[in-house]
Amino acid sequence: MDASSPSLLSLMSFSQDGWGARFVEGLVVTVQVSVAAYAVSLIFGLLGASAKLSPYRSLRIIADGYTTLVRALPELLLLLLVFYSGADAIKFFLSFLGDDYADIEIDPFAAAVGALGFIGGAYMTEVMRGAIQSIPLGQIEAAKACGMSPLLRVRRVILPQMLRFALPGMSNLWLNATKDSSLISVLGSFQDILFMGYRAASTTKHYSFFYTMTALFFLVLTLVSMAIIRLIEARVNRGYK
Amino acid sequence: MDESVAFFLSIFPRLLAALPLTLALTAISGAVGNALAVPVALARLSPNPFLWIPSAIYILLMRGTPLLVQTYLIYYGLGEVLPGSFIQQTFLWEYLKDGFWYAVFAFSLNTAGYTGEILRGAMSAVPKGEIEAAKAYGMSKSLILWRVTLPRAIQICLPAMSGETILLLKATSLASLITVWDVMGTSRQIQKESYRIYEPLLAAGVIYIVTVFILTRLLNFVERRINQHRAAPVSA
Numbered sequence: 001m002d003a004s005s006p007s008l009l010s011l012m013s014f015s016q017d018g019w020g021a022r023f024v025e026g027l028v029v030t031v032q033v034s035v036a037a038y039a040v041s042l043i044f045g046l047l048g049a050s051a052k053l054s055p056y057r058s059l060r061i062i063a064d065g066y067t068t069l070v071r072a073l074p075e076l077l078l079l080l081l082v083f084y085s086g087a088d089a090i091k092f093f094l095s096f097l098g099d100d101y102a103d104i105e106i107d108p109f110a111a112a113v114g115a116l117g118f119i120g121g122a123y124m125t126e127v128m129r130g131a132i133q134s135i136p137l138g139q140i141e142a143a144k145a146c147g148m149s150p151l152l153r154v155r156r157v158i159l160p161q162m163l164r165f166a167l168p169g170m171s172n173l174w175l176n177a178t179k180d181s182s183l184i185s186v187l188g189s190f191q192d193i194l195f196m197g198y199r200a201a202s203t204t205k206h207y208s209f210f211y212t213m214t215a216l217f218f219l220v221l222t223l224v225s226m227a228i229i230r231l232i233e234a235r236v237n238r239g240y241k
Numbered sequence: 242m243d244e245s246v247a248f249f250l251s252i253f254p255r256l257l258a259a260l261p262l263t264l265a266l267t268a269i270s271g272a273v274g275n276a277l278a279v280p281v282a283l284a285r286l287s288p289n290p291f292l293w294i295p296s297a298i299y300i301l302l303m304r305g306t307p308l309l310v311q312t313y314l315i316y317y318g319l320g321e322v323l324p325g326s327f328i329q330q331t332f333l334w335e336y337l338k339d340g341f342w343y344a345v346f347a348f349s350l351n352t353a354g355y356t357g358e359i360l361r362g363a364m365s366a367v368p369k370g371e372i373e374a375a376k377a378y379g380m381s382k383s384l385i386l387w388r389v390t391l392p393r394a395i396q397i398c399l400p401a402m403s404g405e406t407i408l409l410l411k412a413t414s415l416a417s418l419i420t421v422w423d424v425m426g427t428s429r430q431i432q433k434e435s436y437r438i439y440e441p442l443l444a445a446g447v448i449y450i451v452t453v454f455i456l457t458r459l460l461n462f463v464e465r466r467i468n469q470h471r472a473a474p475v476s477a
Contacts, residue, residue, distance in 0.1 A: 072453040073446050074414035077425060081442045175305075182307040186418065194310055201317060208318030215306040215314060222305035 008209050011200075019200045019210070026196035027217055033109070033192065034181045037116035038174055044121020049128035063125065070122035079183050082115035083108075108189045116184070120177055127169030131162040164236050171229040178221050193217045249440040252431055256444055259427040260452065262341075266413040266423060269345050271406055274352025279391070281357030282364055296357070303354025309415050312347040316340060316419040344416035348409065356405055363398035364390055396468055403460035407453055414449075424448055 012020045051063035070078065090106060135158060143157045185194040197214030201207045284296035303311070323337060336342045367390050375385045395402075417426030428445035432438060465472065 069450065072411075072450045074411040074425060074449055076414045076417070077428075077442060077446055077449065081439070081446065084438045179307040182309050185309075194307070194313075197310070198313070201313075205321070207321040208314065211310060211314035211318055215302070215310050218306045218310060219302065222301075 008206060011204060011206065011209075012213060019196070019204075019213075022191075022196050022200070023193060023213065023217055026191055026193035027221070029190060030178065030181050030192040030194075030218075030221070033113060033116065033184060033190070034174075034178045036109075036113040037120060037181065038177045040113060040117025041120030041124045041173065041177065044118060045124025045128045048121060048125030049132060052125065052129050053132060067122045067125050070119055075119055075180055076183055076186065078119050079112075079115050079187075082118055083111050083187060086111050086114050086118075108187070112184050112187060112190065116177070116180060119180070120173060123173055123176070124170070127166050127173065128162065130169070131164075131166035132158060134165040135161045164240070167233055167236055171225075171233070174229070175222060175225060178225065179218065182218070245437075245440060248435070248437065249444055252428075252441060252444050253448075255431065256424055256427055256441075256448055259422055259424045260448060262421070263410070263413055263423040263425075263452070266341070266344060266348065266416055266421070267406070267410045270348035270352055270413070271409055273345070273349035274409070275356050275402070277349065277353035278356035278360050281353050282360035282394075283386075285357065285361045286364060300354050300358050303351050304358065308347070308351050308412055309418065311351055312344065312415055312419060315347040315350075316343040319343065319346075340416065340419040340421045344413070344419060344421050348412065348416075351412075352405065352409055356402060359398050359401045359405065360394060363394040363401075366397050367393045396471075399464050399467060403457075403464060406460060407456060410453060410456060411449070 010018075012018065012023070048063045048066060051059040052067075054060060086106075139157055139161065140153065143153045148156065181192060182194040184190045185192055185198060193214055197210050197217075200213075201210040204210065281296055281299060284292040285300065287293050287296075319337075320343075371389055371393065372385060375389045380388065413423060414425035416423050417429055420426070422430065424445050428441040431441040435441070
C-alpha cells in the first residue's frame with residue numbers, strides 16, 4: 001500500500017457510490033446465477049443419470065456422449081459456445097412454429113444460466129448415477145413387491161435414499177457452480193463480483209487491492225456455503241449416527 | 242454451409258500451432274504445482290500449528306476462490322507492483338513482460354493447493370505397519386518420507402492426480418484472458434478477425450477433446466506402469 005493513497009479501504013465504502021456497495025450488488029448477481037445454474041444442472045443431472053441407467057441403448061449412448069464431451073472441453077469454451085449457439089438453436093426451433101417467433105430475444109441471463117447448468121449437469125449426471133447405484137437393490141425390490149408404481153418408487157425410495165450418497169458430490173458441485181459463475185464476467189453483460197472487481201481495479205488502478213477484495217467475497221461465499229452444507233449433511237445423515 | 246466447413250477446416254493449422262503453448266502451460270504448471278504440493282501436504286499433516294494452520298489457510302484460499310480471480314490477481318496485481326522494483330533490473334524482467342509466466346505462476350499455486358489436499362489424504366492412508374517397519378530398520382525421518390511415505394502416497398492418489406492434470410489442461414484456457422495465445426486465445430483471435438462465432442470455437446473444441454483423450458490414455462498407461470505390481474495376476 002503506497003502512502004499516496006491514505007486509505008484504500010475508503011474506496012471500499014458501502015455508501016451509495018462506494019465500491020463496497022457495488023461489490024455487494026455483484027455478490028447478489030453471482031448468487032442468483034449460481035443458484036439458477038445449479039437448479040438447471042440438477043435437472044440435466046437427473047435426466048442424464050436416468051438415461052445412463054436406462055435399459056435403452058440409444059439413451060445410454062446420448063448420455064455417455066454428453067458427459068464425455070462436456071467433461072473434455074474447457075468450461076470457458078463451452079460457456080461461449082453454448083451461450084451463443086443456445087440462443088440460436090432455440091430461435092431455430094421456434095422458427096418452425098411461425099415467423100412470429102423468429103426474432104424473439106433470448107434473455108442473456110437465461111442463456112448464461114442454461115450454459116452453466118448444461119456444463120454442471122454433466123458432472124451432476126455422474127454424481128447421481130453413482131448415488132442411485134449405491135442404493136441397496138433389496139429396497140427397490142421391496143418397493144416393487146409392495147406394488148409401488150415406478151414414479152412412486154422414485155419419489156419414496158430412490159430420491160430420499162440417493163440423497164445421502166449424492167450429497168458430498170452435490171456439495172462439491174455447488175462450490176464449483178459459485179466459482180464457475182465467475183466466468184460469466186467474460187461475456188460482458190453481467191455485473192457479477194468479478195466484473196465489479198475488474199471495473200473497480202481498472203478505474204482506480206488499485207489492481208492488487210480490488211482483486212484481493214474480489215477473492216475475499218468469493219471466499220466468504222465458499223465459507224458460508226460450507227457451513228450450510230455441514231448442517232444439511234447432519235440432517236440427511238441423522239438416521240446413520 | 243460448404244463455405245463454413247471449408248473455413249472450419251482452414252483454421253486448424255493455426256490452432257494446432259498454438260497447441261504446444263497449451264501443452265507447455267499444462268506441463269510446467271503441473272510439474273511445479275505437484276512439486277509444491279509435497280511441502281503443502283507435509284505442513285498440513287504437521288502437529289506444529291505454525292505449519293499446519295498456514296497450510297490449511299493456503300489450501301482453503303486456493304480451493305475457495307475461482308482460478309480466474311487468482312489469475313487476474315497475479316497478472317494485474319504483480320503488474321502493478323513489479324515495475325520500478327528491483328526485479329526490473331534482473332534477468333527475470335525479460336520473462337515477466339509476457340502473460341505466459343504469470344499464468345504459469347497462478348496455475349502452479351492453484352495446483353499446489355488442490356494436489357496438496359489430495360496428497361494429504363493419501364499420506365495419511367499409507368498403512369501404519371509400513372512406516373513402523375521402516376522405523377524398525379532404523380531409517381531416519383527424512384529417509385522414511387523419501388522411501389516409504391511419499392512413494393506409497395503417490396501410488397495411492399495417482400488416479401486423483403491424473404484427474405487433476407486433465408482439469409489443469411482445461412483450466413489453461415483461462416490464460417487466453419491474460420493475453421496468452423494458447424489454443425483458446427487463438428480461437429478467440431480468429432473469431433475477432435473473421436466475425437465468425439462458431440467455427441473457431443468448434444475447431445478449438447475438437448483440438449481440446451483429442452488432446453484430453455490422448456492425455457487420459459497416457460496417464461492411464463503411466464498409472465498402470467507405476468502400479469504394475471498391484472495389478473491382478475494374469476490368469477492362464
